[in-house]
Amino acid sequence: MNIVVIGAGALGSYFGARFLEGGANVTFLVRERRAKQIEKNHIKLNSPSGDYTVTNPKIATDAAEIETADLVLVSVKGYHLPGTLADLKTLTKKGAHVLPVLNGIEHISYLQDQLGKDAVIGGLSFIIATLDENGHVIHSSDFHDLVFGQLEPTQTTICNQLENLCHKANVNGINSDTILLELWKKYTFITAFSGITTAANLPIGEIRDHDSTFRIAEMILQEMRTLAKAYNVEIPGDDVEMAKAKLLHLPEDATSSMHQDRRKGLPLEVDHLQGGALRLSKAAGVEMPYTETVYGLIKPFEKA
Ligand SMILES: NC(=O)C1=CN([C@@H]2O[C@H](COP(=O)(O)OP(=O)(O)OC[C@H]3O[C@@H](n4cnc5c(N)ncnc54)[C@H](OP(=O)(O)O)[C@@H]3O)[C@@H](O)[C@H]2O)C=CC1
Ligand SMILES: CC(C)(CO)C(=O)C(=O)O
Incomplete structure (x- = not known):
């Protein structure tokens, strides 16, 4: 090949x-x-x-x-x-x-x-x-x-x-x-995981230590599920629970590639990931307040 x-x-x-x-x-x-x-x-x-x-x-x-x-x-x-x-x-x-x-x-x-x-x-x-x-x-x-x-x-x-x-x-x-569903499932997970770790500038372990911080990631998962539905992709509730379980069980020091890039002072895919979700939400008339807040928090770190 x-x-x-x-x-x-x-x-x-x-x-x-x-x-x-x-x-x-x-x-x-x-x-x-x-x-x-x-x-x-x-x-x-x-x-x-x-x-x-x-x-x-x-x-x-x-x-x-x-x-x-x-x-x-x-x-x-x-x-x-x-x-x-x-x-x-x-x-x-x-x-x-x-x-x-x-x-x-x-x-x-x-x-x-x-x-x-x-x-x-x-x-x-x-x-x-x-x-x-x-x-x-x-x-x-x-x-x-x-x-x-x-x-x-x-x-x-x-x-x-x-x-x-x-x-x-x-x-x-x-x-x-079912590749379209798989794409949306990964997009759901990464929007929450990269968003919360980059915004808090912390690996997942320390985010889990604070219920109110972890809740933001959970809410982004829910918002992304609603967004997918607006684009005719039905992510089963069990898959969202699995994404949450993954966040709960990742090693303490695990973090997203976006957060690693923030630590290294490299450009971030903020517009591509969280920004893309917000553009799609606007077009579909879906509210995403948690995603929008996290987007606002990580936007200043987007350019190297
Ligand atoms: N790294 C990871 O663990 C994971 C990454 N992803 C996703 O995969 C994608 C790629 O990530 P990653 O591999 O980490 O990115 P990297 O930054 O490591 O690699 C991207 C490469 O693209 C090259 N490039 C940019 N523009 C061009 C061009 N016009 N022609 C040829 N080469 C070009 C850059 O080269 P140059 O040196 O010239 O700038 C760079 O080497 C991202 O969307 C990321 O979110 C998904 C899962 C895990
Ligand atoms: C979550 C992970 C590591 C999975 O491949 C990823 O895609 C990323 O951090 O960009």
């Missing part, structure tokens, strides 16, 4: 390297700075699932250099997505499908509008990963799930091909037939 990874950061490098390990032909489509870093330091995974180094990965800095692609894994941050469009258009014109693994939901319809509905597969990931100062991946969770699934009936073959690749690669790949 010919795979292009656009956004060879933590997620893109991780899954790209795992696909290579599983036998795929992988090209990393990167910008100049990252190209130089990879040329010097290679792509290296430090992972509880097994370390892995790719010494001479295929790199491109322009999609025009890439002859064929079956699938493009899009793993940039939400605020960088518009900057990938020209490359994505070039690759989809050559027949590639696009699999975004960003957190959030608005990017799905954005990409469908820009690239056509048949091109965009639904995707998300559960993993905790970051890049160190050498650009090497530090994978710190014992999970590395890649959930994907067809949003259009024309995408069955490509999803089955990806499922087969995941069986060979060291990745927990899940070909879901």
Whole structure:
């Protein structure tokens, strides 16, 4: 399978390297700075699932250099997505499908509008990963799930091909037939988890120590469920309870990637995640007072 990874950061490098390990032909489509870093330091995974180094990965800095692609894994941050469009258009014109693994939901319809509905597969990931100062991946969770699934009936073959690749690669790949629901469930969880940890500037353990603080996360979960319903996606009550149970049982020092970015002074996906929920709520006439308050609290930290 010919795979292009656009956004060879933590997620893109991780899954790209795992696909290579599983036998795929992988090209990393990167910008100049990252190209130089990879040329010097290679792509290296430090992972509880097994370390892995790719010494001479295929790199491109322009999609025009890439002859064929079956699938493009899009793993940039939400605020960088518009900057990938020209490359994505070039690759989809050559027949590639696009699999975004960003957190959030608005990017799905954005990409469908820009690239056509048949091109965009639904995707998300559960993993905790970051890049160190050498650009090497530090994978710190014992999970590395890649959930994907067809949003259009024309995408069955490509999803089955990806499922087969995941069986060979060291990745927990899940070909879901309810990918839109899975996207909304992840969006619900991450809006609450990233919102409360970033706003309080605390890991989940200390948030749990204060009922009134934890309650804000619970209320965001409920608001997101109501929002999903307004967009015809019914998240079962049990799934919201499971999201709450996850927040209750995560290790004391666990925190969101947005909160980690706040600690490092990096830009945050506030507009993409909480901002996106508020835009959708306004359009649907749904009130989200807890989400709106948390959005206001984290907005000042959005820019690096
Ligand atoms: N990290 C995690 O544990 C998890 C992250 N996510 C989600 O996954 C998405 C990606 O996150 P993450 O991997 O952490 O992000 P990173 O910041 O680690 O990586 C993003 C990469 O995208 C690159 N990039 C940006 N614009 C372009 C472009 N036009 N062309 C090529 N490359 C580009 C950046 O490169 P450059 O160096 O050039 O700026 C950077 O290396 C986010 O939506 C995040 O919320 C979801 C689950 C877990
Ligand atoms: C919750 C987690 C770690 C799951 O992958 C995540 O998506 C994030 O923090 O951005």
